[in-house]
Amino acid sequence: MTRILLIExxxxxxxxxxxxxxxxxxxxxxxxxxxxxxxxxxxxHPDAMIVDRMLPGMDGLTxxxxxxxxxIRTPVLVLSALGAVDDRVRGLRMGGDDxxxxxxxxxxxxxxxxxxxxxxxxxxxxxxxxxxxELDLIERTARRGEREIDLLPREFRLLEYMMRRSDxxxxxxxxxxxxxxxxxxxxxxxxxxxxxxxxRHKVDAPGDVQLIHNVRGSGxxxxxxQ
Amino acid sequence: xxxxxxxxxxxxxxxxxxLALFVVGLxxxxxxxxxxxxxxxxxxxxxxxxxxxxxxxxDRRARxxxxxxxxxxxxxxxxxxxxxxGARLAGNxxxxxxxxxxxxxxxxxxxxxxxxxxxxxxxxRTVGRRLDDGDxxxxxxxxxETREISSVVGQALALGVLPAFCLCVLAGAWLSxxxxxxxxxxxQRVQRIVAGELRERLPEGNADDPFARLARIVNGMLDExxxxxxxxxxxxNDIAHDLRTPLTRAxxxxxxxxxxxxxxxxxxxxxxxxxxxxxxxxxxxxxxxxLTEIENNRRTAGFGNVALDEILREVCDVYEPIAEDKGxxxxxxxxxxxxxxxxxxxxxxxxxNLVDNAVKFxxxxxRVKLELKSDDRTALVGVSDxxxxxxxxxxxxxxxxxxxxxxxRNTPGVxxxxxxxxxxxxLHGFRLIIGPAPGGRVEILACTARESAARRxxxxxVGSGKREVDVMATRDALDAGxxxxxxxxxxxxxPSLVACASASLLKPVSRFEMWEx
Numbered sequence: 001m002t003r004i005l006l007i008e009x010x011x012x013x014x015x016x017x018x019x020x021x022x023x024x025x026x027x028x029x030x031x032x033x034x035x036x037x038x039x040x041x042x043x044x045h046p047d048a049m050i051v052d053r054m055l056p057g058m059d060g061l062t063x064x065x066x067x068x069x070x071x072i073r074t075p076v077l078v079l080s081a082l083g084a085v086d087d088r089v090r091g092l093r094m095g096g097d098d099x100x101x102x103x104x105x106x107x108x109x110x111x112x113x114x115x116x117x118x119x120x121x122x123x124x125x126x127x128x129x130x131x132x133x134e135l136d137l138i139e140r141t142a143r144r145g146e147r148e149i150d151l152l153p154r155e156f157r158l159l160e161y162m163m164r165r166s167d168x169x170x171x172x173x174x175x176x177x178x179x180x181x182x183x184x185x186x187x188x189x190x191x192x193x194x195x196x197x198x199x200r201h202k203v204d205a206p207g208d209v210q211l212i213h214n215v216r217g218s219g220x221x222x223x224x225x226q
Numbered sequence: 227x228x229x230x231x232x233x234x235x236x237x238x239x240x241x242x243x244x245l246a247l248f249v250v251g252l253x254x255x256x257x258x259x260x261x262x263x264x265x266x267x268x269x270x271x272x273x274x275x276x277x278x279x280x281x282x283x284x285d286r287r288a289r290x291x292x293x294x295x296x297x298x299x300x301x302x303x304x305x306x307x308x309x310x311x312g313a314r315l316a317g318n319x320x321x322x323x324x325x326x327x328x329x330x331x332x333x334x335x336x337x338x339x340x341x342x343x344x345x346x347x348x349x350x351r352t353v354g355r356r357l358d359d360g361d362x363x364x365x366x367x368x369x370x371e372t373r374e375i376s377s378v379v380g381q382a383l384a385l386g387v388l389p390a391f392c393l394c395v396l397a398g399a400w401l402s403x404x405x406x407x408x409x410x411x412x413x414q415r416v417q418r419i420v421a422g423e424l425r426e427r428l429p430e431g432n433a434d435d436p437f438a439r440l441a442r443i444v445n446g447m448l449d450e451x452x453x454x455x456x457x458x459x460x461x462x463n464d465i466a467h468d469l470r471t472p473l474t475r476a477x478x479x480x481x482x483x484x485x486x487x488x489x490x491x492x493x494x495x496x497x498x499x500x501x502x503x504x505x506x507x508x509x510x511x512x513x514x515x516x517l518t519e520i521e522n523n524r525r526t527a528g529f530g531n532v533a534l535d536e537i538l539r540e541v542c543d544v545y546e547p548i549a550e551d552k553g554x555x556x557x558x559x560x561x562x563x564x565x566x567x568x569x570x571x572x573x574x575x576x577x578x579n580l581v582d583n584a585v586k587f588x589x590x591x592x593r594v595k596l597e598l599k600s601d602d603r604t605a606l607v608g609v610s611d612x613x614x615x616x617x618x619x620x621x622x623x624x625x626x627x628x629x630x631x632x633x634x635r636n637t638p639g640v641x642x643x644x645x646x647x648x649x650x651x652x653l654h655g656f657r658l659i660i661g662p663a664p665g666g667r668v669e670i671l672a673c674t675a676r677e678s679a680a681r682r683x684x685x686x687x688v689g690s691g692k693r694e695v696d697v698m699a700t701r702d703a704l705d706a707g708x709x710x711x712x713x714x715x716x717x718x719x720x721p722s723l724v725a726c727a728s729a730s731l732l733k734p735v736s737r738f739e740m741w742e743x
Contacts, residue, residue: 183571
C-alpha cells in the first residue's frame with residue numbers, strides 16, 4: 001500500500017484530503033504542524049508527501065528544505081494559498097517537486113500525487129509505445145498500428161507527454177504547465193480542450209478503439225492498456 | 227525656550243564657541259611668537275650696545291651711558307656704570323642686581339631704577355659685564371611693549387569676537403526657531419494625513435532649500451499614494467460587485483437543489499452549477515491577484531533579451547486551433563526577428579490576451595492578424611481583427627478593471643484582460659495603442675533590446691536643444707505612472723518612443739488614439 005504523509009494545519013482540509021486519498025487505497029498519515037511532520041517524514045519514510053506551506057511551528061518549505069538537507073528525496077507536493085509566480089518558483093527551488101495553489105479541486109490534488117508517484121524515468125528510449133500507439137522521438141513520427149499520424153509540433157509534444165504517463169489522469173492545469181509552459185491561467189478556458197480535440201481526432205480515427213478519454217470535470221487519460 | 231534645547235541652536239552655540247576658542251588660541255600663538263621675537267631683538271640690541279660701550283675708553287663710558295638714556299624718549303632703556311667697589315658712576319640703575327651674572331649673557335632680572343613708579347620694580351632683560359679696568363657695566367631694556375601690544379590686540383579681540391560670538395548665537399537661535407516652526411508645521415500636517423486627511427500636503431514654500439525639495443518629493447509621493455488608495459477603494463467596490471454575480475448563481479443553484487432535487491443526477495447537476503459559479507469567483511480573484519502581482523512587481527529579475535518574433539509564432543500556434551474552430555483565419559506576419567528587453571512569460575501573456583480577445587470578439591468568417599514590424603530602435607506588435615473593435619468612447623474604459631462593454635456582456639470573461647495587458651506593458655516601459663473602430667486593432671510599441679541597453683540617449687527632436695535622458699530612469703518614470711501625463715510631457719521623457727511617433731512604423735497619428743499606460 002502506498003503511504004502518504006500529509007502535513008496540514010487546517011483540520012477540515014486535512015479530513016477531506018485524507019478521506020479522498022483513503023478511498024483511493026492510499027495509506028495516509030497526518031501531521032498538524034511542521035515539527036511533527038518533519039519527525040514523521042524522518043522516521044516513517046513515506047512514498048510521497050503533501051506539505052502545506054504556512055504551518056504552525058515550522059514553515060512547510062523549511063520542512064522540505066530540512067528533508068532535502070538530510071538527503072531524503074521523497075516526492076513532495078507543496079500546497080499554498082500563495083499563488084504568485086515568485087512563490088511557486090521559491091517552493092520548487094526549496095525542494096518541492098510540484099506546487100498546487102489553494103483553493104484546488106480534490107481531483108487535481110490526487111492527479112498530481114499520482115503523477116509524482118509514477119514519475120516516468122528519464123530513460124533513453126527513442127520510441128514510446130502505449131497500446132497500439134508508437135511515437136518515434138528521433139524521426140518525429142507517430143503511428144497507430146499501420147496508420148501514420150500527421151502531427152503538428154505542439155500535438156507531438158502533447159502526445160509524448162501523455163504517452164509517458166499513459167493510464168494516468170492528467171488535469172488541464174498539469175497540461176498547461178508542462179506542455180504549454182503556461183505560468184498563468186489563459187483567458188480562454190477551453191484552450192486545452194480544443195487542442196486535445198484535434199489530437200484525438202487524429203489519434204482515434206472513426207472505428208478505432210478510443211485511446212484518449214475525457215474525464216468529466218477532471219482532465220484527460222490516454223489509456224494504453226485496453 | 228524650547229529652541230535653546232534644539233539641536234540647531236546647540237550646534238550654532240558649539241560652532242560659535244569653537245570659533246571664539248580658535249581666535250583666542252590664534253591670538254595667544256601670535257602673542258607668544260611676537261613676544262619671543264621682540265625679546266630676541268632686544269637681547270641682540272643690548273648685547274651689541276654693551277660690546278660697543280665696553281670698547282670705549284673709560285672717560286667716555288659715563289658720557290655714552292648718559293647719551294643713551296637721554297635719547298630714550300620711551301623710557302625703556304636702563305643703564306648703569308659701576309666702579310669695582312659697586313659705586314654708581316653713571317646711569318639710571320641704583321645698584322648691580324644681586325645674584326646677577328656679569329658674563330655677558332642676557333638675563334631677565336628685577337632692577338632697582340633710580341626713578342620708578344610707586345612700587346614698580348620691573349623685570350628687565352639685562353646684560354652685564356665686568357670691564358678690563360674692574361668697572362661693571364649693566365645695560366637693560368624693558369620689553370613690556372609686547373604686553374602693551376597684546377593688551378591692544380586683546381581689546382580689539384574682545385570688541386570683535388564677542389559681537390561675532392553673540393551674532394553666531396543669535397543666528398543659531400533664529401535658525402533653530404525657524405526650523406522648529408517648519409518641523410512643527412510638518413508634524414501637524416503629517417498628523418492630519420495619518421488621521422485620514424489624504425488631501426493634506428506638506429508646506430513647500432518658495433525657497434529651493436533641501437527642506438523644500440524634500441517636501442516636494444514627499445508631496446509627489448502623497449499624490450501617488452492618494453491616487454492608488456482611491457483606485458484601491460474603487461477596485462474594492464468592483465471586486466465586491468463582480469463577485470456577487472457568480473456567488474449569487476452558486477447560492478441559488480444550491481438553494482434550489484436542496485429544495486427540489488429528488489435524484490442523484492439532479493443533485494449532481496446542481497452541484498456542477500454551484501462549482502461553476504465558485505470557479506468563476508476564483509477566476510476573478512486569481513486574475514486580480516495576478517494583476518496586483520504584475521503591478522507591484524518592481525523587480526526586473528526575470529528580464530532578459532526576448533525574441534518577440536518567437537513569442538508571436540508561439541501565440542499563433544496556441545490560438546490557431548481555437549480560431550479554426552470558430553471559422554476565423556489567424557495569420558502572423560513578421561517583418562524580421564527582433565529582441566526586446568523584458569520578461570518572456572509576461573510578454574507572452576500580454577500578446578496571448580490580445581489574440582484571445584481578437585478571436586473571441588471576431589465573428590465567424592473573419593480574420594485575425596498578428597504583425598511584428600521593427601527598426602533598429604523600436605518594435606511594434608499589432609493585433610488586428612475584423613470584429614467590431616473598440617469605439618472611441620470606450621477606449622479608456624476598456625483598460626479599467628472589470629469593465630465589460632454592453633455589447634459583450636454575454637461573452638465569457640471577467641473584464642481584466644486588457645487591464646492585465648496594460649499592467650504588463652507599463653512594467654516594461656512600452657506603450658499600448660488602441661486603434662479606432664470598426665475592426666479591432668491594438669498595438670504594443672516597444673524599445674528594442676539594443677535601444678534599452680543604451681544607458682543614455684540624446685533627444686534630437688524634443689524640446690529646446692539637446693538633452694540626455696537615462697533609459698532606465700525613463701522606464702522608472704513610466705512605471706511611476708505616466709498614465710496621467712499629457713502627450714507633451716510624455717514625449718519629454720520617452721525619446722525612443724517619440725522617435726516611433728515619427729517612424730514609418732506607425733500609421734498616421736490621426737488614425738490612432740494613443741493611451742500611455
